[in-house]
Amino acid sequence: VPLNSCTTGKLTAIYDYIIIGSGPGGATIATRLALNDYKVLLIEAGPDYDDIITETPVFWPEVQLEPQITAQFNPYLYSKEDNRTIQYPRGIALGGSTLINAMIIMTPNPSEWDDIANATNDTNWSYENIKSNYQPLVENCEYCANNDSDANKNGWLNISRSTTGFVESPLLTKNPVLTELLKAVSSEVPYNPDVDKNNTYDSYYFTPKSVSQDTGHRSDTYRRTKDVQAIKPTKLDVWTNTFVTKIIIDNGTKEACGVEYVIGAFLYKASPLEPLNPVKNDFVKLSVFAKREIIVSGGQWMSPQLLQLSGIGNKTLLEKFNIGVIQDLPGVGQNQHDRNEMPYIVKLKVNPNFPGPIDPTCILGGILNSSCLINSTINTPEDFLSSNAILFSILRSAAPIKANFPDSALYFAPLKFTGFRKNWVIKAAPYTIGPYITVIINYARVKNNLGTVEIKSANPFDTPLIQLRHFEGPDGQTEVNQIIDHIRFLRKIFIQSNFSQYVDFEELPGKDVRSKKDLSDYIHREVWGHHACCTNKMGDTENDPLAVVNSKGQVKGVKNLRVADISIWREMPGYFPFLPVSIACEKIANDIIQLART
Numbered sequence: 001v002p003l004n005s006c007t008t009g010k011l012t013a014i015y016d017y018i019i020i021g022s023g024p025g026g027a028t029i030a031t032r033l034a035l036n037d038y039k040v041l042l043i044e045a046g047p048d049y050d051d052i053i054t055e056t057p058v059f060w061p062e063v064q065l066e067p068q069i070t071a072q073f074n075p076y077l078y079s080k081e082d083n084r085t086i087q088y089p090r091g092i093a094l095g096g097s098t099l100i101n102a103m104i105i106m107t108p109n110p111s112e113w114d115d116i117a118n119a120t121n122d123t124n125w126s127y128e129n130i131k132s133n134y135q136p137l138v139e140n141c142e143y144c145a146n147n148d149s150d151a152n153k154n155g156w157l158n159i160s161r162s163t164t165g166f167v168e169s170p171l172l173t174k175n176p177v178l179t180e181l182l183k184a185v186s187s188e189v190p191y192n193p194d195v196d197k198n199n200t201y202d203s204y205y206f207t208p209k210s211v212s213q214d215t216g217h218r219s220d221t222y223r224r225t226k227d228v229q230a231i232k233p234t235k236l237d238v239w240t241n242t243f244v245t246k247i248i249i250d251n252g253t254k255e256a257c258g259v260e261y262v263i264g265a266f267l268y269k270a271s272p273l274e275p276l277n278p279v280k281n282d283f284v285k286l287s288v289f290a291k292r293e294i295i296v297s298g299g300q301w302m303s304p305q306l307l308q309l310s311g312i313g314n315k316t317l318l319e320k321f322n323i324g325v326i327q328d329l330p331g332v333g334q335n336q337h338d339r340n341e342m343p344y345i346v347k348l349k350v351n352p353n354f355p356g357p358i359d360p361t362c363i364l365g366g367i368l369n370s371s372c373l374i375n376s377t378i379n380t381p382e383d384f385l386s387s388n389a390i391l392f393s394i395l396r397s398a399a400p401i402k403a404n405f406p407d408s409a410l411y412f413a414p415l416k417f418t419g420f421r422k423n424w425v426i427k428a429a430p431y432t433i434g435p436y437i438t439v440i441i442n443y444a445r446v447k448n449n450l451g452t453v454e455i456k457s458a459n460p461f462d463t464p465l466i467q468l469r470h471f472e473g474p475d476g477q478t479e480v481n482q483i484i485d486h487i488r489f490l491r492k493i494f495i496q497s498n499f500s501q502y503v504d505f506e507e508l509p510g511k512d513v514r515s516k517k518d519l520s521d522y523i524h525r526e527v528w529g530h531h532a533c534c535t536n537k538m539g540d541t542e543n544d545p546l547a548v549v550n551s552k553g554q555v556k557g558v559k560n561l562r563v564a565d566i567s568i569w570r571e572m573p574g575y576f577p578f579l580p581v582s583i584a585c586e587k588i589a590n591d592i593i594q595l596a597r598t
């Protein structure tokens with residue numbers, strides 16, 4: 001079959017749908033379509049990797065050292081001219097980034113859904129309507145084999161709370177250091193018993209996490225895919241170690257009908273094992289076709305890259321690399337947002353032993369010794385091994401501007417964690433659980449949308465040029481001021497309360513970093529993010545020239561092609577993306593099924 005012939009290709013097609021990428025975007029859609037008896041091919045660049053370190057929640061820092069499944073990008077923190085880069089991990093494996101993430105789960109705010117509904121004129125996005133998509137995710141497990149089992153109370157995304165895994169065990173509530181810390185916190189903000197039902201006000205809470213209540217293991221789209229394959233073995237094919245290099249689009253009809261791909265492990269340059277890739281200079285391009293649709297779910301950088309390589313994007317950029325233009329869509333790779341995250345770190349005078357009597361070498365760069373391995377095979381949700389090490393969190397709105405809901409989430413962890421950057425796990429290893437507390441300031445409501453993703457060659461295995469451009473745009477100074485406000489708030493809790501008796505010193509920003517200018521410099525130096533998004537913006541494709549997809553994820557000007565992942569968000573979703581992306585993709589799966597039935 002000629003590679004670009006849709007007419008002949010579709011005659012050979014055995015699949016209804018081809019989905020590229022198996023994170024919360026792609027796997028959610030692939031599994032939903034297979035459960036509805038469509039024949040689905042899910043293609044994933046990374047391997048099928050199942051191991052004790054991906055299964056056991058407390059090993060999440062270790063997972064980011066595993067080169068087989070974690071790609072390391074090097075985006076510019078600001079612009080290319082500024083030249084400062086950061087090492088930025090992404091999952092490249094079956095399960096996407098859900099296989100390596102920190103498992104914090106948060107619902108978006110109701111008004112965020114209403115904003116999408118208003119911007120796209122699609123009332124199915126409104127909070128009232130989208131709510132029904134929470135159900136298959138977190139409540140009724142409609143695909144569970146045994147209808148009587150307790151497991152049916154949980155949907156495919158299993159959620160538990162840090163209360164079960166960490167803080168509320170008797171040992172911890174009796175811990176004097178933690179008790180004093182919670183006292184200092186509760187004098188500032190009230191306790192929120194159910195943050196996923198009500199995240200609209202400043203409060204502290206015990207963090208929900210994507211960990212199964214039944215097994216204490218990580219819950220992710222890896223396991224979701226495996227479960228649905230077991231139930232619908234003839235409906236869901238999964239090809240791992242398979243890299244899609246281009247979407248096949250008929251030039252005349254502008255209809256997407258298949259993909260070109262290369263088989264092989266570690267083909268992409270962001271993979272630390274790419275230098276070992278055996279087919280680098282000698283690969284064979286193959287093609288596979290679908291009768292109905294192609295769905296791109298490669299995440300915030302690889303999705304716009306694949307569109308651009310396939311002739312969809314800014315015409316000038318594509319022509320620079322001699323790529324035939326199928327659809328001039330200047331919004332592809334624009335509108336990039338990322339959170340502004342920042343560490344606040346104190347060293348304590350003593351090791352308060354928050355997690356109880358565990359072997360600290362089990363985590364954070366320590367050796368996975370035999371006692372850890374034995375323990376983690378008999379995990380229970382109460383077990384420390386089922387924890388992501390977050391003690392508790394605060395939702396907070398900073399001065400000077402009070403948003404109508406909190407702008408930031410502050411995560412308290414007994415670690416020395418300076419952010420996802422090169423070697424953080426190794427550098428933190430000597431200070432495993434114990435004498436440090438890090439508060440991760442996650443400034444979530446970032447409005448700055450000046451970041452970009454652009455191919456820098458026509459080679460599909462090259463990483464694109466990524467400029468995050470933190471703090472640029474009209475709200476930049478306000479964002480910095482608000483983070484300063486959060487740092488001063490944390491000083492109140494740690495240094496200006498009775499808790500100060502336990503503090504040895506403030507390591508970051510450091511006690512002498514006090515003036516607005518010094519704090520601002522600190523923020524510009526230490527900022528990082530790990531939720532970059534919004535690079536294929538959803539919108540009113542008729543009237544907004546920068547909208548890439550419509551409210552159903554359909555790409556403007558190309559038939560039978562959708563994007564469904566974190567890249568279609570208009571602004572940063574909620575405080576953490578896994579749950580919002582999955583809910584959104586349950587909705588898009590419904591759109592796809594509805595169209596197929598008409």
Ligand SMILES: Cc1cc2nc3c(=O)[nH]c(=O)nc-3n(C[C@H](O)[C@H](O)[C@H](O)COP(=O)(O)OP(=O)(O)OC[C@H]3O[C@@H](n4cnc5c(N)ncnc54)[C@H](O)[C@@H]3O)c2cc1C
Nearest residue numbers: 021023025045096097101102103104244298299565566578
């Ligand atoms: C270290 C880390 C910690 C995080 N912690 C949290 C957290 O605690 N809570 C939370 O909610 N979120 C967290 N996140 C973010 C969250 O996991 C991601 O935002 C989310 O997974 C994005 O979903 P996605 O489907 O858009 O993309 P991804 O999950 O990135 O999946 C995309 C997949 O597509 C594949 N792919 C891409 N291009 C191709 C191609 N051409 N051919 C074949 N396959 C391709 C990739 O290999 C990848 O597996 C974290 C992320 C990281 C990296």
